[in-house]
Amino acid sequence: MVEDEIMRNVRSEDPLLTEIATYVIGSGGKRMRPGIALLSFRAVGGTDLKKIITVATAFELIHSATLVHDDINDGAETRRGNTAVYRKYGTQRALITGDFLFVKGFRLGGMIQSEEIVEMVADSCSRMAESEILQTRTENDASIPLETYIRIITGKTAKPIEASAQVGAYIGNGSAEQIAGMGTFGLNIGLAFQIVDDILDIGGNEGDLGKGRGMDVLDGKANLPLMIAMQDHYPKSARLREIYSKKDKTLEEVDEALELVLDTDAMDVAMGHAEDLRLKALKGLDVLQETEFKDALRALADTVLARDR
Amino acid sequence: MVEDEIMRNVRSEDPLLTEIATYVIGSGGKRMRPGIALLSFRAVGGTDLKKIITVATAFELIHSATLVHDDINDGAETRRGNTAVYRKYGTQRALITGDFLFVKGFRLGGMIQSEEIVEMVADSCSRMAESEILQTRTENDASIPLETYIRIITGKTAKPIEASAQVGAYIGNGSAEQIAGMGTFGLNIGLAFQIVDDILDIGGNEGDLGKGRGMDVLDGKANLPLMIAMQDHYPKSARLREIYSKKDKTLEEVDEALELVLDTDAMDVAMGHAEDLRLKALKGLDVLQETEFKDALRALADTVLARDR
Numbered sequence: 071m072v073e074d075e076i077m078r079n080v081r082s083e084d085p086l087l088t089e090i091a092t093y094v095i096g097s098g099g100k101r102m103r104p105g106i107a108l109l110s111f112r113a114v115g116g117t118d119l120k121k122i123i124t125v126a127t128a129f130e131l132i133h134s135a136t137l138v139h140d141d142i143n144d145g146a147e148t149r150r151g152n153t154a155v156y157r158k159y160g161t162q163r164a165l166i167t168g169d170f171l172f173v174k175g176f177r178l179g180g181m182i183q184s185e186e187i188v189e190m191v192a193d194s195c196s197r198m199a200e201s202e203i204l205q206t207r208t209e210n211d212a213s214i215p216l217e218t219y220i221r222i223i224t225g226k227t228a229k230p231i232e233a234s235a236q237v238g239a240y241i242g243n244g245s246a247e248q249i250a251g252m253g254t255f256g257l258n259i260g261l262a263f264q265i266v267d268d269i270l271d272i273g274g275n276e277g278d279l280g281k282g283r284g285m286d287v288l289d290g291k292a293n294l295p296l297m298i299a300m301q302d303h304y305p306k307s308a309r310l311r312e313i314y315s316k317k318d319k320t321l322e323e324v325d326e327a328l329e330l331v332l333d334t335d336a337m338d339v340a341m342g343h344a345e346d347l348r349l350k351a352l353k354g355l356d357v358l359q360e361t362e363f364k365d366a367l368r369a370l371a372d373t374v375l376a377r378d379r
Numbered sequence: 380m381v382e383d384e385i386m387r388n389v390r391s392e393d394p395l396l397t398e399i400a401t402y403v404i405g406s407g408g409k410r411m412r413p414g415i416a417l418l419s420f421r422a423v424g425g426t427d428l429k430k431i432i433t434v435a436t437a438f439e440l441i442h443s444a445t446l447v448h449d450d451i452n453d454g455a456e457t458r459r460g461n462t463a464v465y466r467k468y469g470t471q472r473a474l475i476t477g478d479f480l481f482v483k484g485f486r487l488g489g490m491i492q493s494e495e496i497v498e499m500v501a502d503s504c505s506r507m508a509e510s511e512i513l514q515t516r517t518e519n520d521a522s523i524p525l526e527t528y529i530r531i532i533t534g535k536t537a538k539p540i541e542a543s544a545q546v547g548a549y550i551g552n553g554s555a556e557q558i559a560g561m562g563t564f565g566l567n568i569g570l571a572f573q574i575v576d577d578i579l580d581i582g583g584n585e586g587d588l589g590k591g592r593g594m595d596v597l598d599g600k601a602n603l604p605l606m607i608a609m610q611d612h613y614p615k616s617a618r619l620r621e622i623y624s625k626k627d628k629t630l631e632e633v634d635e636a637l638e639l640v641l642d643t644d645a646m647d648v649a650m651g652h653a654e655d656l657r658l659k660a661l662k663g664l665d666v667l668q669e670t671e672f673k674d675a676l677r678a679l680a681d682t683v684l685a686r687d688r
Contacts, residue, residue, distance in 0.1 A: 082505060082508070082509050083505075083506075083509050084509040084510075084512045084513055086512050086513075086516060087508060087509055087512040090512075135478075136478070139474055139475075139478060142474065143470075143471040143474055143475070160515075161452075162452040162515050163512060163515055165448055165451065165452060165474065166448075166452070166508050166511045166512055166515075167508070167512075168478075169444075169445070169448060169477075169481065169504075169508055170505060170508035170509075172478065172481050172482075172485075173481075173485075173501055173504040173505055173508065174501070174505065176481075176482075176485035176488075176489065176501065177497060177498070177501035177505075179485075179489060180485065180488060180489035180494075180497035180501070181494055181497055181498075183492040183493070183494060184492070185489075185490055185492060188486060188489035188490055189486070189490075192482055192483070192485065192486035192489070195478075195482040196391060196392075196479060196482055196483070196486075197392075199391070199396060199475050199476070199478055199479035199482065200391050200392050200393040200396055200479075201393075202475045203393045203395050203396040203399075203472060203475055203476075204393055204395075206469075206471050206472055206475075207395060
């Protein structure tokens, strides 16, 4: 039903805009935000499907909008194995299509007529923008504190997932405790998700990823295994910091940096952090009764850590 | 009060984002959308100030977001006499700030908890995106039909102004007839506004405009006086079409095109259309009682035609 609602919402009066928006939406996202919203809703005993499907769709449309704009900003070549939208249709049209998807998402979010929901959705989006600006300020900065990294990934990835989980429980008429618990789940699984993303960027399989490795190194973006391996006590950290700090890196330098990270235990240390966050996320589920939906949320948490794309 | 509300809404957790958003908002816009929304509200006897100020602010924030993105897409150097945001802060940060302003605008629009208002605001934004995509498809096309031009400017400029006027009357508890009349006013004054924009792009004073002339010619964007002067029956129209159709135009060619347009009566013909639209807009005001607010709307319509920036 969410898929149908998504497809209904990307249709426009302009055939080209519909084509581009459909390309964005149809290129195989994980639908994690709607998935978590729906499971959270069900897990607290929610039954009013119409509202939750509307909001789940809103989350996915807004997420898709940010991906289109992110790819422009990152100069990404591919996304989910397909040519990045702005590469296929040009930057102008990609930018406009992103705005269009934003509008469609916010329209649905506003249709619910709940100040709380609008606030939760909008707040997560503001936080996203703040984190992205913060990220631009720390590009190629080899001395970025871990605290700043956490702030960036909290806003960029964890907050929207937290909001999906909270809104799901809220619409499902969960108790204040349940809404908070689902927030804990969403926030921590979101942080874990981003750390696994970082890990895959360093050591993933490009075929599985549907995009090249080493993008964070190339773009000088904070990435947890990379940050760990840049710490002083690693013997080759100075060379790694040297490469990372360069504004223009050659592909050879990027490959060298990836090897330097992989030669340390940074990937394992990062995965350890992701695992800790998964456990914290699971603690959030204590507010739920045992149901198949709670099981599904546990399984989703496992998948976030075990994924290879 | 709208200014205060705007300033409150561009503040963020990130100081740089606040700075950029404040730069956008502070660089002297006309505030036409909030102005029309407020006057329309008052003209139908509206008294609940809180709601109208929220929505008027939403319109301005969304409008500002689109300007920031438009400047990226158009490669504009300046806006309102100031350096274009993306030139000053870089494309990445401008794109993110535009998204941030969108979010803040839609957040306010959603706070009203009215399906009708969300729909009117969102619909005008979707139409904007559709028109902008249509515009990219007709770039440098010297044979673009007048009908297509009207579709483009309707979506790009007139629809958001129509929505401002309608929403103002709606929040002011205007009758269905009054809401429709204000829509007529907004739509037609919006079309007139864009035509005057086109006229100023061809023959305005760069000092007054705060930006260069001939941007539409350079970017190959539909512009009414230009389209009129490209019609077959004008002796030098073939040369004008030749220049306009070029993907890359020299500044000399742009200047030559401006002169070719100015040598015809196209500016007067275009202004005649704007004047017709102003009269149509005033007809929309027949639904209003005589008040100082109706007078102000009439004066606003005059200003739209008489403006030099």
